[in-house]
Amino acid sequence: MADFSIGTLSKKTGCKVPTIRYYENIGLLQEPYRTEGNQRRYQSKHLNTLRFILHSRELGFTLDDIRELMALENSDAGKDHKADEIAAKHLNEIEHKITGLAVLKNELSMMLKACIGGESNNCSVIDALSDHSLCKGKH
Amino acid sequence: MADFSIGTLSKKTGCKVPTIRYYENIGLLQEPYRTEGNQRRYQSKHLNTLRFILHSRELGFTLDDIRELMALENSDAGKDHKADEIAAKHLNEIEHKITGLAVLKNELSMMLKACIGGESNNCSVIDALSDHSLCKGKH
DNA sequence: ATAAAATCTCTAGTTACTAGAGGTTCAAGA
């Protein structure tokens, strides 16, 4: 297949044009060659790399994680082990986040339930937020 | 109680000194008076406001949410209703986040399980991330 | 009085992009 423009790469991947340029700027995506008029022309290797980046981002990896993951690909030694490590660490962080959010959810639900079910008309989310004692011990 | 310095306010709340100045800069925290030597001196109202801000942040409200919540306090009309609305919207977002993270968690666990349990030695997180078909349909 | 700790302002860096200005190139139709 013929080489393609940045707009085409954008359509193929769903990644916005400025974001593609950004990834190139920070060294995540290899610089493609340019036409005589200075426009970028991509090949399938760029498409693959970009998809790798996007999928990793969807899974919540940071650009630094991704940079590291990509470096591993080019240095065979211990490659799988290190990649697993990064993924495992990431999984751990996600589990922590989920736990934290579940706590928040409860606190917010309780606040709201109290407001809707309550009888006093000075019931208020604001009061709940101002009342430090409500969260004491949890944080 | 006597008025206190920014360092003392920091200790009372656990909020870092530069963050307190930052909140003042962006207009979230009222400017305190200054000593002749230009140092800030705070009073209990500042302590209360800062605690309100910090607790709201812990619950994941953005600084803009908090700004809005604080504006409500000074405009009685529909105050409770609006605050509930903000909190409810926030609760909704948190529920979405939890759902999304749970999906990620599964995908990552499966990736890792396949790597650890697998027999081939080219098993790799990187391969899983490169393989776009794995996530097709979910995203 | 002196010295250390705390404070001051200001700028710039972080993450992962997005938006806009102002100018150039490409591709398709007449």
Added chain:
DNA sequence: TCTTGAACCTCTAGTAACTAGAGATTTTAT
């Protein structure tokens, strides 16, 4: 072949919510 409009180019600055550091001044305690 010419023209025109879409797509492209670079560069700067803005977003959220802070954090870090430089270099100067003030406060506090001995």
